[in-house]
Amino acid sequence: QKEVEQDPGPLSVPEGAIVSLNCTYSNSAFQYFMWYRQYSRKGPELLMYTYSSGNKEDGRFTAQVDKSSKYISLFIRDSQPSDSATYLCAMNGAGGFKTIFGAGTRLFVKA
Amino acid sequence: DAGITQSPRYKITETGRQVTLMCHQTWSHSYMFWYRQDLGHGLRLIYYSAAADITDKGEVPDGYVVSRSKTENFPLTLESATRSQTSVYFCASRTGGSSGELFFGEGSRLTVL
Numbered sequence: 001q002k003e004v005e006q007d008p009g010p011l012s013v014p015e016g017a018i019v020s021l022n023c024t025y026s027n028s029a030f031q032y033f034m035w036y037r038q039y040s041r042k043g044p045e046l047l048m049y050t051y052s053s054g055n056k057e058d059g060r061f062t063a064q065v066d067k068s069s070k071y072i073s074l075f076i077r078d079s080q081p082s083d084s085a086t087y088l089c090a091m092n093g094a095g096g097f098k099t100i101f102g103a104g105t106r107l108f109v110k111a
Numbered sequence: 112d113a114g115i116t117q118s119p120r121y122k123i124t125e126t127g128r129q130v131t132l133m134c135h136q137t138w139s140h141s142y143m144f145w146y147r148q149d150l151g152h153g154l155r156l157i158y159y160s161a162a163a164d165i166t167d168k169g170e171v172p173d174g175y176v177v178s179r180s181k182t183e184n185f186p187l188t189l190e191s192a193t194r195s196q197t198s199v200y201f202c203a204s205r206t207g208g209s210s211g212e213l214f215f216g217e218g219s220r221l222t223v224l
Contacts, residue, residue: 008151036213043201043215044154088153090213097142097161098169099213103153 006102023089134202
């Protein structure tokens with residue numbers, strides 16, 4: 001079993017839809033939770049960062065962490081064609097130097 | 112330019128040949144990482160380095176060698192390339208601590224025939 005599970009999709013939605021992306025994990029030591037966005041033929045870039053449980057909002061993006069369920073989510077409101085990319089969840093533990101990534105979910109937003 | 116650069120961006124080689132992928136960062140970040148990205152597996156850590164002359168294995172180190180004689184450079188060598196090493200390789204760096212953001216290069220796409 002992988003430490004981090006993420007549905008690879010692809011996920012196709014119409015412009016303006018609310019998108020929900022999710023990951024589950026098995027290591028209860030994880031404390032830092034991130035979402036990276038990767039455009040085609042580019043390197044990943046940090047999109048959202050959350051420490052421990054709770055919500056964090058940044059514009060159209062909201063990240064949620066539920067440590068009791070070992071479940072993290074990324075919501076995208078009013079999705080745009082420019083949001084079409086692969087979204088990777090990532091996490092690591094306190095004192096841990098190695099970031100563990102999910103498989104990534106490919107998202108297509110249709111105009 | 113400031114940032115993290117990888118070379119070559121594209122490489123085709125044959126089974127059994129040695130290949131070196133280069134990575135250079137201008138931020139003086141302590142930590143540097145090599146990941147490979149394959150469909151269905153996401154990013155898997157090959158090797159990482161906490162500082163010059165300090166390296167350690169990640170999740171999938173077999174068949175790879177790294178060195179870090181200078182803080183800014185972290186080359187990855189495939190000593191005898193195999194077809195299973197066909198992949199996209201990403202170098203990343205970050206400052207110290209477990210919460211630091213990873214900064215990625217643009218990737219090196221390697222095909223082993």
